Amino acid sequence: MINTQERIEVASSAVQEDSEIDLGILLELGSIGAGHAATSLSDILQETITISVPKIHTLQPHLLPGFYDLHDRPTTAIYLHLNEKYGMDILLTFEEMEARKIAAMMNMCGSVEELDPAMETSALQELGNILIGSFLTSISDFIGLTLLPSTPETVTDGFDAILDNFLIKQSIDSESALVFETRFMRNGTDAKCILIIFPTQELKNLLVEKSKSMMGI
Amino acid sequence: MLSLPEGNPVKDAGLAMAKRIGACQQVEHQIVVDTNTIYTHPHLEEVRVDMAGFKVESRPVELVTSVGSCIGICLYDSIRKCGGLAHIMLPQSSLGLQEPLPGKYADTAVDALVKGIREITKSENRLSAKIAGGANMFASTLANGLDIGAKNIRATKEALERHRIRLISEDVGGSHGRRISFNLASGIIIVRLHNGEIRKL
Numbered sequence: 001m002i003n004t005q006e007r008i009e010v011a012s013s014a015v016q017e018d019s020e021i022d023l024g025i026l027l028e029l030g031s032i033g034a035g036h037a038a039t040s041l042s043d044i045l046q047e048t049i050t051i052s053v054p055k056i057h058t059l060q061p062h063l064l065p066g067f068y069d070l071h072d073r074p075t076t077a078i079y080l081h082l083n084e085k086y087g088m089d090i091l092l093t094f095e096e097m098e099a100r101k102i103a104a105m106m107n108m109c110g111s112v113e114e115l116d117p118a119m120e121t122s123a124l125q126e127l128g129n130i131l132i133g134s135f136l137t138s139i140s141d142f143i144g145l146t147l148l149p150s151t152p153e154t155v156t157d158g159f160d161a162i163l164d165n166f167l168i169k170q171s172i173d174s175e176s177a178l179v180f181e182t183r184f185m186r187n188g189t190d191a192k193c194i195l196i197i198f199p200t201q202e203l204k205n206l207l208v209e210k211s212k213s214m215m216g217i
Numbered sequence: 218m219l220s221l222p223e224g225n226p227v228k229d230a231g232l233a234m235a236k237r238i239g240a241c242q243q244v245e246h247q248i249v250v251d252t253n254t255i256y257t258h259p260h261l262e263e264v265r266v267d268m269a270g271f272k273v274e275s276r277p278v279e280l281v282t283s284v285g286s287c288i289g290i291c292l293y294d295s296i297r298k299c300g301g302l303a304h305i306m307l308p309q310s311s312l313g314l315q316e317p318l319p320g321k322y323a324d325t326a327v328d329a330l331v332k333g334i335r336e337i338t339k340s341e342n343r344l345s346a347k348i349a350g351g352a353n354m355f356a357s358t359l360a361n362g363l364d365i366g367a368k369n370i371r372a373t374k375e376a377l378e379r380h381r382i383r384l385i386s387e388d389v390g391g392s393h394g395r396r397i398s399f400n401l402a403s404g405i406i407i408v409r410l411h412n413g414e415i416r417k418l
Binding site: 062063064065066071072074079081150153155156157158160161162163164165167168169171172 | 265267268269270283284285286287306307318321352353354355356357363365392393394395396411
């Protein structure tokens with residue numbers, strides 16, 4: 001556990017720009033988490049899951065919808081956040097039909113038509129718990145910092161409409177959003193699930209500092 | 218559905234368009250126009266307005282944007298068929314970070330739209346406004362006191378009052394996203410929800 005003094009020192013360096021080394025460390029942390037999340041997803045679905053090479057983007061929040069260019073694509077999102085002390089929004093987005101297929105598989109339904117809406121929501125929240133839980137636990141284990149997520153919420157709507165809630169928060173806090181992104185593919189299909197994470201500057205600094213201390217840098 | 222008498226010259230242009238897109242049919246001595254098809258038919262060039270951006274046009278195009286907690290504000294001069302749409306993210310420019318993005322904030326977006334329309338028409342305009350958006354899609358953000366959607370709605374209405382622009386129609390709040398299509402030929406706004414519901418403003 002990090003002590004209070006350490007937290008204050010880390011928070012006070014929040015105004016520093018992210019160096020390439022720091023971004024590299026964050027990317028490595030995210031890759032560890034994404035690998036574990038993919039394994040969890042594979043265990044749940046009993047299918048081969050591949051992940052794209054994780055990426056970190058630093059760009060102005062309002063440019064993100066244009067960057068993804070998905071606009072009104074029907075999307076199901078599972079949203080979790082870390083507690084207030086660390087602050088991080090986590091968004092796991094699926095193409096709507098892909099989310100329904102996965103929920104049907106989790107409920108042992110033969111097709112999406114057999115899926116009860118309440119069971120669909122419940123299955124997707126469970127999926128979010130397992131995937132994000134796995135992602136965060138692997139990072140926690142690596143750097144020795146407890147990261148506990150909130151209860152998941154799900155929403156189905158257009159991609160941009162879902163994203164704008166988070167981008168508003170980002171644009172209040174900072175000129176640029178740091179976005180960690182990885183894509184999961186089931187049975188080699190096109191990327192249908194995107195994990196997007198918005199860490200606060202304080203959490204970024206904390207993760208980097210803890211990682212550096214673990215690696216003796 | 219709207220029934221029109223045959224051979225009315227005033228309606229000829231509208232009927233020609235309706236026939237072109239298959240929105241009307243002859244029933245005995247009446248031409249029956251499916252107004253819903255006309256309102257929702259994508260017959261105009263679509264111009265997307267990005268988040269925090271704004272666009273002003275005098276061409277007959279359809280300005281389009283998608284919002285959740287953000288607000289889409291449309292100002293229209295119905296005489297000159299000129300209007301603009303801004304995708305507002307935040308209530309006040311004081312919340313932002315010295316960015317040259319007037320469309321991003323409620324207070325500066327209305328200024329920018331009024332100025333842009335005036336520059337195109339080269340005259341003072343009688344403008345009316347319609348707004349949509351300001352949803353709160355995640356319950357936890359509401360519980361944390363971050364109902365930015367409601368703050369955006371309030372700030373947008375205050376900005377319109379300051380400019381003495383009449384708000385004639387709105388579709389705001391709720392917990393769903395909206396796709397806004399602003400038809401500059403008619404001034405009509407179509408709001409589409411994810412569940413397929415269509416609202417006309």
